[in-house]
Amino acid sequence: MTDSNFAAIKPDFIEPLQAFLDGEHEGQTEQEISNDLLEMILSLARIRAGVQHKSAAEVAVFDQKFLKKLETLGSDNPELAVFENVMHRLTRSDPALAITYLNRSIEQKQHQISREQSRRARTPRKEHPLKTRLRNIISTKPNCSAKEYLRRLITDVLKNGQSMQPECSYCDKEATFFIDDKSASDIKCSTVTNKWVDSILNE
Secondary structure (H helix, E strand, O other), rough: OHHHHHHHHHHHHHHHHHHHHOOOOOOOHHHHHHHHHHHHHHHHHHHHHOOOOOOOOHHHHHHHHHHHHHHOOOOOOOHHHHHHHHHHHHHHHOOOHHHHHHHHHHHHHHHHHHHHHHHHHOOOOOOOHHHHHHHHHHHHOOOHHHHHHHHHHHHHHHHHHHHHOEEEEEEOOOOEEEEEEOOOOEEEHEEEEEEEHHHOOOO
């Protein structure tokens, strides 16, 4: 079956995928899970090749050829390393080891994500350049209202926006400050009056 037929058979993938996802894997041995996984893979491959309705003998021949391909998978793409190792274990050695390896790989990836999130949480975020300018405005006039601080910030941006780093502009119609090079987010006036002013004054 050619790639042009892929979209047409895509809905047929739902049944074997759903059967595997609906399986009661909790409490199953890794051997049982690996058997279910391999059967799902074969079901999808048969559908992809259009042989799912052929005779048992023809399906058996297809399965044997397909499993042989899985056994010999190999590429230089590191992103496929886990997939290829799982397939090798599933078809060439102890299939239960495929599930052990897959679970270990998932746990390792989760730990990596957790460590990266912790690192980002510990890294101080650079203050928005407009908040820094607002801080300077507030330091010179500490007893104004939030609306007055906003007015002063708008005046500052309208006067000096093109020479700011990064360059900044203000749109009265949208009540928004725009950072031209997108190195920082655009800021609504409501953010200035409802969040920034209080956070600076309460530091």
